[in-house]
Amino acid sequence: RAKEAGGSAYRFFESEMDLRLQERRRLERDLRHAVNNDQLELHYQPLVDCAHLTVTGCEALLRWHHPERGPISPCTFIPLAEECGLIMQLGEWVLRTACRETASWPDDKIVAVNLSPIQFRQSDLADQILGILAETGLAPHRLELEITEGVLIEDTERVLATLKALKAHGIRISLDDFGTGYSSLSYLHRFPFDKIKIDRSFIWAMEENSDSMSIVRAVIALGRSLRITVTAEGVETPTQLAWLQAEDCDQAQGYLLGKPMSRADIATLWANAQGRAQAELPLIQVKA
Ligand code: C2E
Numbered sequence: 258r259a260k261e262a263g264g265s266a267y268r269f270f271e272s273e274m275d276l277r278l279q280e281r282r283r284l285e286r287d288l289r290h291a292v293n294n295d296q297l298e299l300h301y302q303p304l305v306d307c308a309h310l311t312v313t314g315c316e317a318l319l320r321w322h323h324p325e326r327g328p329i330s331p332c333t334f335i336p337l338a339e340e341c342g343l344i345m346q347l348g349e350w351v352l353r354t355a356c357r358e359t360a361s362w363p364d365d366k367i368v369a370v371n372l373s374p375i376q377f378r379q380s381d382l383a384d385q386i387l388g389i390l391a392e393t394g395l396a397p398h399r400l401e402l403e404i405t406e407g408v409l410i411e412d413t414e415r416v417l418a419t420l421k422a423l424k425a426h427g428i429r430i431s432l433d434d435f436g437t438g439y440s441s442l443s444y445l446h447r448f449p450f451d452k453i454k455i456d457r458s459f460i461w462a463m464e465e466n467s468d469s470m471s472i473v474r475a476v477i478a479l480g481r482s483l484r485i486t487v488t489a490e491g492v493e494t495p496t497q498l499a500w501l502q503a504e505d506c507d508q509a510q511g512y513l514l515g516k517p518m519s520r521a522d523i524a525t526l527w528a529n530a531q532g533r534a535q536a537e538l539p540l541i542q543v544k545a
């Protein structure tokens with residue numbers, strides 16, 4: 258009897274697997290279609306200077322509005338694109354679109370683009386990026402590339418050579434989600450990072466957990482002594498921001514300072530700041 262029950266549980270499990278596999282294939286097919294038919298869009302989230310609360314630029318974040326299912330999170334479809342190899346094409350689309358859209362922003366504003374570790378498997382990644390800059394007319398110093406600690410599982414020599422080639426042209430390199438991966442201090446000096454982004458989990462835990470606060474403080478100090486810009490991710494409360502300002506953190510990003518916005522809303526943000534050197538945030542009063 259037990260055997261029987263086990264058998265049907267197994268069959269149930271099997272059909273569940275089938276469903277999930279089918280579901281994945283469908284999503285994969287739809288994503289491929291979306292890439293080829295311009296159903297994707299970039300949103301932009303402000304990167305803010307902590308001391309002056311001015312917007313130095315934005316991070317480009319990919320958005321997919323599925324025609325039947327509505328918005329699908331990049332946390333769902335980026336891993337899928339990585340598994341099925343579509344990430345190369347997707348990544349190139351993101352780079353080209355971000356550079357083209359940013360080229361018309363005020364020329365002191367930068368754009369940060371996320372790169373998947375898988376994209377580094379292309380031996381011509383640096384040439385691809387330099388080609389896109391030439392084609393769109395975006396100055397290299399206005400592009401920042403965000404990579405995660407996941408690049409370490411890739412061929413480090415190749416990654417290093419690619420990053421150095423890009424840096425030689427003035428492109429900046431940023432280490433995203435710092436503290437969540439195989440954090441090792443050894444690659445902070447091996448890799449030519451210009452920026453460290455402290456993962457939002459540390460920022461969120463700061464208020465209740467003094468250990469998190471110590472870690473954030475230590476990373477800020479580390480950044481300062483290595484002359485690497487430090488950005489705090491996921492800043493949601495005035496208390497978090499005030500503390501980061503008191504600790505002299507360079508930059509902050511988060512819903513408190515600005516959610517990811519459409520290209521049109523970013524254009525409005527720049528237009529409202531016309532005549533001033535930098536765009537100030539609608540939330541500027543948090544400074545007082
Ligand atoms: P990420 O690069 O760490 O981007 C920051 C994520 O945190 C974004 O989620 C952003 O919307 C969210 N966020 C920012 N501030 C706050 C806050 O105050 N509170 C909360 N709760 N969330 C906040 P999003 O857009 O869903 O993207 C998730 C991840 O997907 C990104 O994490 C990145 O790893 C990946 N991703 C997004 N776009 C791209 C892309 O074009 N290429 C690649 N390779 N990955 C991408």
Ligand code: MG
Binds near residue numbers: 316371403433
């Ligand atoms: Mg990022």
Ligand code: MG
Binds near residue numbers: 433434
């Ligand atoms: Mg991040």
Ligand code: MG
Binds near residue numbers: 456
């Ligand atoms: Mg993160």
